[in-house]
Amino acid sequence: MAYLTQYQYYANSGASPEDVNWGSYQYTSLSDIVNNFMLIYAGNNELVNNINRYQVLFHAKRAIQELNYDAFKEVKALELSVDSQLRFVLPSDYVNWVRISMYKDGVIFPLTENIQLNSAAAYLQDQSGRILFDETGNILQPQFSNLDWARITGQQKSIYLNENNPMFDGQAGWNFEGSWYFEYGIGARYGLNTETANANPTFRIDKKAGVINFSSGMDNQLCLLEYVSDGMESGDISAISVNKMFEDYVYAYIRYAILSAKLGVQEYIVNRSRKEKTALLRNAKIRMSNIHPGRLLMSLRGQDKWLK
């Protein structure tokens, strides 16, 4: 694809939306990757020959998926309000979560994943414990299991510190001009289980159901989900792209994937392509980590700070 003019880049040639090309120069499109590979690395006089374009397309997409899971560091964020059933439906391109937070009063509260089960399916049973079926032989299920209902209605006990009992409940304090003041706790809390020492609401992801289930503290609160996708852009080929720093790696990945699965390719050639792929991934990751003096300086400024 030809390079964009400044007018195309900044103003999308006057078309709407104006911002469609902003930052696009960082990326190479999937079509370009496949086209370049077929042109440069596949052919009669190349290591890779007698290969179909759809095979290259498959490996290119797989490479992009793998890169999206960790190396790209392209985290998407979605803000949704948690409904009355304390659920947050996972986005359509969700693959894995990075961080889940509550956004309240202008502050982002990172939430903790609940180590206990907070949701379960249930079957209807008669008094003797026999499972009930409908006329077509399907098991009858209630809308909510007891566990779910307890969580939704706020009756589920929590092992998390003060989650259901705000930490100053029942504690003596002073009300001054509408605000409560308490004595400052002095000394350490021996025996505190740090894993559960968090007063924010908790969550647990039900992958099969495709929802995040929250504890009752999240009722009607705003939730921020930071997650990674696989970069397939819901099948929109024109939107699939790869950062240019990984372009060479993607070619190497495709070459390796093809050669390693091809009959009659000498093992030393397969090994060479594997090493090349691994080295390029390492290089690309280092480049993406973007270590430069400006960033290091900010962190190092705190090195002489006294810990209280």
Add this chain to the structure above:
Amino acid sequence: MINSVRNTVLSVINKNNYGYISPADFNLFAKQAQLDIFEDYFYKINNQINKENARMSGTGLADVTKQLEEVVSSFSTSAELSNLSDNSYFVPSDCYYLNVLQYNPTGVEIERIEESKIRNLTASTLMAPTTAFPLYVYRAISASAIILGATSASSVDVYPTTITGASDVSAFYIRYPKDPKWTFQTLANGEPIFNQTAADYQDFELPLSDEPSLVVKILQYAGLSIREGDVVNFGNTEEQQENIAEK
């Protein structure tokens, strides 16, 4: 070139004055010989590429692949395919090898795929055909379509099936060489004399360098026709020597 070939053939087989072949027979043999040599080019290219990969081929004037490809390219042509129905398009009747099929709205190549793969591909999430990466399957036209007036025996079915436009698909293909025809005027004594101006005149389409091969090939057919073993043997020996020289 066709007259020169015919004269040479006649001169070789005219031993004892009984080796005459009629213009009609010559045209039949000429067609077979040309097709044979034409098809050989593709195998020669393949052999030459194998040599290249074994580092047994040179560049510049020694670039044999280039020479061979030039000959084949002289048969390269293109045509916008007419729509048969839905996502099916006629393949031109003179098509020998469908080189590239193009999706015209975007100019991308439509990739050929085997019949046994297309169902898996359309069911695949990652590799399903799209207008960015379209596919086609080569199929024979049904007998009913031929009865309805289809001029071609083959069609291509393009995927995704949304590609149905009348001018959506173009083919860049290698066509068959046209049938050579030695045309003539009959003189009073029954002797045919070469007439290059006849409307149906058609020279060989192969390069001049193929004239010896054409003569040899036609001699093989002609020798068989007049049951002259010497001529057949001569043709076979010449061909073998030529093959050895080319390897």
